[in-house]
Amino acid sequence: MADNFSVFVVEDDEFYSEVLEYHLSMNPDITVTKFTNAQDFLKNLDKNPGAITLDYSLPDMSGEEVLRRIKEYNSDIPVVMVSGQEDIKTAITLLKDGAYDYIVKDEDAKDRIWNAIKNIRENIGLKREISELKQQVKKKYDFTTSIIGNSPAMKKVFAMIEKAVSSNITVSITGETGTGKEVVAKSIHYNSARAKKPFVAVNITAIPSELIESELFGHEKGSFTGATARRVGKFEKAGEGTIFLDEIGEMDINMQSKLLRVLQERELTRVGGNGMVKIKCRVISATHKDLAEEVRKGNFREDLYYRLLGLPVSLPPLRERANDTLVLAKHFIDEYATENELGKLKLSSKAQNKLFKYPWPGNIRELKAVVELCCVMTDSSTIEDKHITFNSTGSIDTLLQNEMSLEAYKNRIVKYYLDKYNNDVVNVAKRLDIGKSTIYRMLQDRAV
Amino acid sequence: MEEKKFYNLEQLEAIASGNEDFVIKMVNMFLEMTPALLERIAAGIQIQDWTEVKSAVHKMKPSVDMMGVTDLYQVIRDIENNAKTNTNLEQIPELYFTLSDTLEQFFEQLRNR
Numbered sequence: 001m002a003d004n005f006s007v008f009v010v011e012d013d014e015f016y017s018e019v020l021e022y023h024l025s026m027n028p029d030i031t032v033t034k035f036t037n038a039q040d041f042l043k044n045l046d047k048n049p050g051a052i053t054l055d056y057s058l059p060d061m062s063g064e065e066v067l068r069r070i071k072e073y074n075s076d077i078p079v080v081m082v083s084g085q086e087d088i089k090t091a092i093t094l095l096k097d098g099a100y101d102y103i104v105k106d107e108d109a110k111d112r113i114w115n116a117i118k119n120i121r122e123n124i125g126l127k128r129e130i131s132e133l134k135q136q137v138k139k140k141y142d143f144t145t146s147i148i149g150n151s152p153a154m155k156k157v158f159a160m161i162e163k164a165v166s167s168n169i170t171v172s173i174t175g176e177t178g179t180g181k182e183v184v185a186k187s188i189h190y191n192s193a194r195a196k197k198p199f200v201a202v203n204i205t206a207i208p209s210e211l212i213e214s215e216l217f218g219h220e221k222g223s224f225t226g227a228t229a230r231r232v233g234k235f236e237k238a239g240e241g242t243i244f245l246d247e248i249g250e251m252d253i254n255m256q257s258k259l260l261r262v263l264q265e266r267e268l269t270r271v272g273g274n275g276m277v278k279i280k281c282r283v284i285s286a287t288h289k290d291l292a293e294e295v296r297k298g299n300f301r302e303d304l305y306y307r308l309l310g311l312p313v314s315l316p317p318l319r320e321r322a323n324d325t326l327v328l329a330k331h332f333i334d335e336y337a338t339e340n341e342l343g344k345l346k347l348s349s350k351a352q353n354k355l356f357k358y359p360w361p362g363n364i365r366e367l368k369a370v371v372e373l374c375c376v377m378t379d380s381s382t383i384e385d386k387h388i389t390f391n392s393t394g395s396i397d398t399l400l401q402n403e404m405s406l407e408a409y410k411n412r413i414v415k416y417y418l419d420k421y422n423n424d425v426v427n428v429a430k431r432l433d434i435g436k437s438t439i440y441r442m443l444q445d446r447a448v
Numbered sequence: 449m450e451e452k453k454f455y456n457l458e459q460l461e462a463i464a465s466g467n468e469d470f471v472i473k474m475v476n477m478f479l480e481m482t483p484a485l486l487e488r489i490a491a492g493i494q495i496q497d498w499t500e501v502k503s504a505v506h507k508m509k510p511s512v513d514m515m516g517v518t519d520l521y522q523v524i525r526d527i528e529n530n531a532k533t534n535t536n537l538e539q540i541p542e543l544y545f546t547l548s549d550t551l552e553q554f555f556e557q558l559r560n561r
Contacts, residue, residue, distance in 0.1 A: 015477055015511040022470055023463050057506065084506050085528075105510045110463065 005121055008049040010035045010066070011082065012058050016105065020053065023110045024117060038066045045073050051100075051120045053113055056083035056090070063090075064097065071098045078120045080113060138190050146187055147180065148331050149324040153316035157184070160313045165191045172248075172308050173286040175315025178365030181286040182246060184313060189242040194282060197241030202234050205247045212255055214271045217262065223272020235268055238281035248308065249289035249300060260304040283308065318360040318367060328364060329355050332371040333383070345375060350385040358390060414439060415448040454554040456516030475558055478511050482555075486548055489527070493541055501540065502531035517554055523547050 007024055009032055011017035021032040033049070035041035038061035052070065056063035063081060070079055078100035083090070091102040101116045103109050139145070147158070164171045165188055173181045182201065189199045207215050214223075218233030235243055251259065262268045263283065267276045285308045294300035318325055329347065337345045347355070351374075360366055374387040404412070417428040418439075425443075429436040442448045457471060464470040485508045492500035505528045512520050527543045530536045 013507055013510060015474065015481055015514070018474060018477060019460075019463060019514060026465070057503075084509055105513075107459065107513065109510075 004031055005029050005050045005117075006031050006033065006047070007117060008033050008035060008041065008044070008052045010038070010041045010052060010058065011055040012036050013055070016055075019110065020113065023114060030117070037061075042066070042069055045070065048074070049077060050124065051078045051080065051117055053080045053082050053117075056081055056085075056094075064094065067094060067097055067099060078123075080116045080120075082109065082113065134196065138195060142187075142191065146183055148328055149321055150327065151316075151320075151322040151324045153321055154324060157313060157315060160311060161188060161191075164188045164311050164313065167311075168192075168282060170282065170308060170310030171284045171313060172291075172310055173284065173313045173315065174291070175286075175288065176317045176361075176363055177288050178363030179315040179317060180364050181288075181315060182244065184315065185242070185244045185246075185284045185286060188284060189244075189282075192242075192282075194241050197281075198238055199242050199244065200234050200238040200281075201244040201246060203246045205250045209252050209255065212251070213258060216259070217268045217270055218273075218277075219271035220273040223270075227272070230270075233268070233270065235262070235279050235281060236277060238279075240280045242282045242284055245283065245285040247287055248285040249287035249291055249294055253299070253301065256301045256304050260301060260307060263304075263307050283310075318363045325356055325360065325367065326352055328367055329371050332368050333375060336372050336375045340375075342375065343381060345378065345381055345383060347383050348385065351383050351388055354385045354388050411442065411447045414442055418448060454517055454519060454550060454557055456518065459516055460514055474514075475561070478515060479555060479558060481511065482508060482551060486551065489544060489547075493544055496537075498531040498534060498537065502528055505531065515554075517550065519550055520547060523550075 007030055009017050009020050009024070011020065011034070014036065017034050017036070021034055024030050024032050033044070033047075035044070038058045054063060054066055054070075058066065063083070067079055067081070070077060075098060079098070081091075081094050081099045081102045082105060083102065084105050086104045094102055100120065101112075103112045103116065147154070147161070149157075161184060163169075171185075171188060173184055175181050185201070186199060189195065202216065204212065214227070214231065214233065216233050216235055218231050218236055219227050221227060221230045262279065266280075267278050269276060291300055291305055295302045295305050318328075326347075329352075333345050333347070337343065355367075355370075362369075370388060370390060373389065374383050377387040377389075378384070414428070414432070417432060418425070421427045421431075425436055425439050429439055439448075457475075460471055460474055464474075485504050488504035489501055489508075492498070492504060505524055509524050509528065512524060523543055523546050527540055527547065530540055530543075
């Protein structure tokens with residue numbers, strides 16, 4: 001707020017405007033320009049003052065009229081009305097017409113004007129900050145920088161996102177856990193025409209099923225025990241923005257039909273309420289499940305499936321994204337290094353190989369965690385393969401995701417046991433319940 | 449016996465916060481402006497132009513308040529209100545005399561400050 005703030009004082013009483021100017025100029029950041037009549041002042045309106053104090057009774061024009069003209073020119077300029085008389089009716093009219101404040105010239109007037117100007121400046125500062133932050137958020141979710149990857153699979157995704165951004169269509173996102181469904185949803189929102197409106201994310205699995213209806217649609221006071229006040233649901237909160245329904249596949253079947261109705265009618269009723277509330281938000285849903293399969297199994301309503309499908313964006317798992325693993329790994333390393341001021345870190349070729357070969361069941365989320373850990377583990381500016389540790393939880397699944405032949409799996413299992421029991425063939429044969437000779441043969445063939 | 453002081457510059461001095469030039473400037477401004485306004489009120493009463501009376505007294509109000517002439521606080525408001533609402537108009541000349549008499553003494557005190 002260090003920058004200069006221009007205040008126009010429009011006041012036909014010279015004595016009073018002198019006092020006001022002097023008083024406001026006590027703050028060195030404030031520049032005061034005085035006008036004694038409306039004509040002069042209106043001619044200078046294009047200098048865009050930060051705030052205006054306006055005397056209600058000017059010789060050449062009524063206060064209402066001047067206020068109206070200011071608001072016509074730029075409704076954002078705050079106008080503090082100053083009047084010699086206390087007249088509630090006039091005050092209300094002026095405030096309704098957009099005056100920032102109505103102050104009567106009495107003993108406290110100058111302090112109140114001072115405060116009003118101070119508040120206005122703070123307000124402007126906050127507004128500017130908000131718009132800057134919004135810009136930053138937009139930048140953050142500019143999908144060309146927030147979603148990284150050059151693989152053919154990702155190029156398809158980018159093409160779909162672009163389509164989603166330029167239209168209003170419902171979007172459904174599918175992809176394994178950790179593939180970045182929410183990042184994609186946010187990217188679509190912050191690059192669309194709705195960017196300035198809210199983005200509301202709801203994770204269906206995170207809400208107990210009894211509460212989900214009131215969470216989504218809101219409820220009226222007293223509609224159930226514990227509903228002590230009216231509550232606005234997520235759909236209403238999203239307004240003209242975007243609602244993101246994550247893990248939609250987990251929604252129970254009763255709730256599915258309620259959601260379907262709301263999406264069809266484009267209006268909802270709060271729990272325990274009667275009135276209809278129009279919904280205007282865009283719907284983006286996401287799931288890690290194969291919804292078509294869930295429909296076949298009867299777990300997901302077919303009509304809701306088609307209602308939500310819209311533009312389907314399917315996020316490929318990391319293991320199908322070719323070189324993207326390394327591109328992403330380098331990105332996360334740089335990001336982590338910058339955040340923690342670690343200087344430049346690079347991956348040795350062995351480490352690269354290790355990252356590349358791993359199947360990443362947890363996808364990008366796992367990659368990020370693994371990479372951040374190895375940034376911490378390394379002592380030099382190079383990350384070696386020994387610094388990389390995988391902590392995958394679903395180890396069997398991980399193994400299966402390699403999609404090797406049965407022979408190859410068999411060899412791998414035997415090798416695991418041999419390593420674990422110091423190549424004690426007898427012991428291993430006993431544990432695996434196979435013949436010793438089978439193991440010897442495998443060793444001979446150098447299969448293990 | 450000490451002469452009654454009609455004014456109190458505390459408010460003005462508070463605003464000036466130590467800047468005596470500002471106080472002098474405002475006092476001089478007041479001395480220049482107010483007699484003309486008094487004349488307007490007098491002329492207005494003569495021809496019973498209450499709108500003019502109201503407007504002139506209204507302009508006088510903030511500066512007289514600022515100068516701390518507490519004796520006139522209510523007088524000014526009464527004139528303004530009566531002229532505005534067209535009620536008790538017969539009281540206005542009397543009120544005007546109080547106003548002008550007090551101001552004359554006040555001017556004198558200010559000049560000799």
